[in-house]
Amino acid sequence: MLNVLIIGNGQCGNRILDAINKQAMNRGSSAKEASGGLAKYISKHKYHSNVQTVAINTAINDLKEMRYTKAKDRIHIKNLHGVGANRTLGKEVFEQQKGTILRNIEERGNFDVAFVITSASGGTGSSFTPPLIDELKKVHDFPIYAVVVLPFREEGTLYLQNAAFMLKELRDGPCDGVILADNQYLKSIGGNVQDAYDGINAMIARRLIFLLDSLDSEMMMVTDLGDFKTVMKGGAGLATIGYFRPESEMPIRNVIQNALSPRGLLFSTDVYKEAGRAMIILKGDKKYLGMDDVSAEVEKLTGAVGHVFKGLIVENGSLPEALCVLTLNSAEELESLYEGAVTAIGIEKDKKDRVKKKKELESTFMTIDGMDPEY
Numbered sequence: 001m002l003n004v005l006i007i008g009n010g011q012c013g014n015r016i017l018d019a020i021n022k023q024a025m026n027r028g029s030s031a032k033e034a035s036g037g038l039a040k041y042i043s044k045h046k047y048h049s050n051v052q053t054v055a056i057n058t059a060i061n062d063l064k065e066m067r068y069t070k071a072k073d074r075i076h077i078k079n080l081h082g083v084g085a086n087r088t089l090g091k092e093v094f095e096q097q098k099g100t101i102l103r104n105i106e107e108r109g110n111f112d113v114a115f116v117i118t119s120a121s122g123g124t125g126s127s128f129t130p131p132l133i134d135e136l137k138k139v140h141d142f143p144i145y146a147v148v149v150l151p152f153r154e155e156g157t158l159y160l161q162n163a164a165f166m167l168k169e170l171r172d173g174p175c176d177g178v179i180l181a182d183n184q185y186l187k188s189i190g191g192n193v194q195d196a197y198d199g200i201n202a203m204i205a206r207r208l209i210f211l212l213d214s215l216d217s218e219m220m221m222v223t224d225l226g227d228f229k230t231v232m233k234g235g236a237g238l239a240t241i242g243y244f245r246p247e248s249e250m251p252i253r254n255v256i257q258n259a260l261s262p263r264g265l266l267f268s269t270d271v272y273k274e275a276g277r278a279m280i281i282l283k284g285d286k287k288y289l290g291m292d293d294v295s296a297e298v299e300k301l302t303g304a305v306g307h308v309f310k311g312l313i314v315e316n317g318s319l320p321e322a323l324c325v326l327t328l329n330s331a332e333e334l335e336s337l338y339e340g341a342v343t344a345i346g347i348e349k350d351k352k353d354r355v356k357k358k359k360e361l362e363s364t365f366m367t368i369d370g371m372d373p374e375y
């Protein structure tokens with residue numbers, strides 16, 4: 001059994017972590033049983049692995065909003081109400097409080113793998129995640145992957161520049177790989193804003209639980225943590241995840257194609273042009289897992305990316321599902337984000353320059369303080 005650590009940093013990370021725990025609670029339970037306000041105390045998370053979850057935040061209200069994550073698994077960095085999207089302040093706070101955070105994690109035992117979930121654009125999550133991974137890697141040799149949610153491109157200049165600097169710090173540090181999700185996908189989910197956020201949180205949660213289950217299960221054709229680590233070492237240190245499950249019977253070839261399409265991926269990419277390595281894990285009734293069809297799609301992807309690990313999980317009576325982990329050699333969408341970040345940094349600098357000039361003008365007016373007009 002794998003020992004897995006999942007950390008949710010900041011508001012976005014907390015909410016995705018709560019969605020993961022919600023899905024783990026719902027296994028074998030009715031929606032009513034799992035949805036009550038006391039669910040986090042009286043229900044049990046039903047993970048296939050030994051999973052420890054930790055939520056970290058400087059804003060107590062964000063932690064209070066969590067419904068499915070146990071109170072003992074929440075760390076509030078006290079005397080603060082968030083860091084206001086200021087990564088410089090966030091780093092200072094982390095340095096002051098890292099002892100408390102690291103002790104809480106150490107008390108949970110040893111792990112085989114860890115995932116740190118966060119937004120790239122906010123304050124607490126984007127500032128805490130790179131140094132937290134740095135500190136953990138100083139004393140542990142298990143792989144640590146960051147699951148990073150990118151902002152809407154129109155969310156504002158501060159968020160764009162935060163995302164750019166945070167991703168650079170992760171790439172430059174000891175993080176073993178960055179799994180990208182993108183809030184641009186919210187636009188396709190529809191509904192009101194809250195429903196949209198809940199939708200993408202559930203999408204990420206479903207993929208991560210499927211991945212963990214797959215790495216810790218008996219398969220017809222095995223993929224394991226070692227294969228996942230090999231996949232994540234490919235490409236440019238960036239990855240994303242695709243997933244698809246039809247609502248009715250569908251050939252496995254179409255299921256795989258949907259998982260690799262924009263509707264299945266968490267990040268916008270052409271997998272046949274930008275991916276470097278891949279892992280495909282298929283689950284369902286044996287009648288759906290025809291090897292000829294599976295091999296045809298795997299060979300097609302292998303021809304483009306070079307190497308594809310594949311695993312099959314037989315689950316009697318279940319519709320087919322496909323999960324794809326893809327590392328990226330390049331990412332056109334990320335290049336576009338960085339271009340926007342450069343523009344955002346310029347805009348913020350111009351604002352500061354204008355404020356500086358305004359202050360200089362104010363000092364000019366102050367030269368007549370204490371004087372009276374002479375007529």
